[in-house]
Amino acid sequence: MNTGFRNQVVPEYRLLTESQIREFHRAALEVNEKIGMRVSSDDGLALLQAHGCTVADGHMVRIPNYLVEECLRSAPSRITIHNSLGAEAMRLEGRNIHFGLGTDLLNTYDLRTGELRRSCLQDVANASRVADACPNIDFVASYALPQDVPTNAMYLECVKTMFLNTTKPIFTTAAGLEDLQVIVEIAETVVGGAEPLRAKPCLIHYSEPTPPLTHSYGAVRKLFYCADKQVPVLYVPGDVLGGSAPVTLAGGLVLALAEAQAGIVLHQLRRKGAPIISGVAAVPMDMRTSIMAYGSPEFRLTNSAYSDIFHWYGLPMWSTVGTDAHVLDEQASMEHAFSTLLAALDGANLIHDCGYLGQGLVGNPAMIVMSDEIISYVKRVVRGFTMEREQLAIDEIRATGAAGNYLASEHTMKFHKQELWRPSLVNRDDIEAWKQKGSPTYGEKVRRKALQILDKPQAPVVSEEVCARIEAIAQRATAALAGIEFTA
């Protein structure tokens, strides 16, 4: 692309034409206006009705086109996320790409014993520490869903653990409004109050509607709470093609887009301009095993399609990477590489589930390390190259001629570091040097690196005082939440 300033070569990828984007948009508008959404929250219903929505067939709320479009306009075009020290960490806007972990993996591959076992709280700490040491991982999430803490306190324990192990921004789910409030209180304690958290948010809450066409009581409550507190919220439907959504990619996209639009309406009607991150996950169901196929090519296509749509809306949006392999193997690396490259080419702002294995059910800290290097590779690809006179190097070619070489030239010295990617773990040794090092596989190297990170003594991330205060909050909340039932 010739920008008029610098002649820069950048890979460009768009899946949809503008007329196709408009058609998807109109189709989703039609679903909202003519079919409607089930909203299982009286507050939500009342708010929608107060703004001109009608209720038909008893429970389906029909949202007029103009209201959807108004809310798409009032939703912010950009959200800046900070780290817990208050420094700018991610600018969710335009085609900026940021990468991070995902939440809730039930099983963890134990690096030390080699055993695949149920996840525990230490796995959350481990994932945060490994992610903290990985320069291309921009945000953290629980990664593991700990089975060794009281069920109702799982999410707040995760958030507390993340704050104790990293300063990177935190992306978290919650069981209900009750524990989400505690999670926000923990975040406020770490950053020094409600106002600092609002001004420089370091926490993103991840909530979701329930396809098809349903916004649960619990989901709407959390959505409203985030709007009120101006906590950045991600409200993304996870539609399973052939399960909870039409099997056709286009149909799944229409349904999911309509659900995402309705979420934006609910959120923006509650508080105009409150920060929301959008997107969808339209994932195919494997018709032999019924799993949600994270590593599938169709998921890449639906991701690219809605990325184009949300870029057209001008709204911050997310994307997903991952694999269906249960161990860190060839399939895991293949599917992570494809999904990471495409998410980056899509210009997705918040790319999550880096390091995910096993259809969103298995974690392995070494996979985070591998993901870090895949991201580094992908960033080099999407950075492209410059082709100004100096880079075209005609003078250099003349000076070197046919008999010389470029090994020791000033030109090589000047440019090699910015032009050439320097891997950290992939093999670039010749066969002899590689044999001398014990012929290590890439899998062995990322595992070793993850252990190295975990074996390093850790400097405290928060002060003793803050640590004591968030421990106290967690303890009190664990007691208060014991035995309650979260309403879906």
Place this chain on the structure above:
Amino acid sequence: MTADVFTTLAEAVIDGNRETAKRLVEQTLRGGIAAHEILDKGLLPGMDIVGQRFRDGDTFIPEVLASARAMQAAVGVLRPLLTDRDAAATGTVVIGTVKGDIHSIGKDLVGMMLEGAGFKVIDLGIDVTPEAFVQAVRDHRADIVAMSALLTTTMPSMGVTVAALKEAGLRDRVKVMAGGAPITSAFAQKIGADGYASNASAAVEEAKSLIAR
């Protein structure tokens, strides 16, 4: 004081600063320090550090070559003042890409790295016949002859060169090294070479160890 001088010399080599290296060598000589001391205590230790950093992945080929050129410039000032014995501490290498093969980049790289390590390098270029290798070994009283090949079809020329060295009665006076993408240590052994290296920095180590033997 002298320790500082040697450290500064080493740093100029490490930084790849040709002008500084030359100037420092001249200054140090004027200060009355012997040429062989400048080489052994300043320049070579600097280059050793560069080599170590390169093997550890902390520095890259262009930086190593910049250091090598700084080293060459400095040694250029010293050379007239070094006795044969001093110069022999490193040695003379005749290097070339074998007959039928016109690939020079790997050979160039090894040559530059050897120069950086203090060797005197006679580069015969590409498509070098066995006779030309023999002649150069004789003319330059080489300690090592280093052959490179990229094509499997030109590998046999290495064996022919070894035979030609034997024929000329030079084989006992010179060590033979073989390298290049298709070469293995087994092949090097089979043709009767003394050494083999799979990459440029290993080639420098191999050359040093052949000289020390």
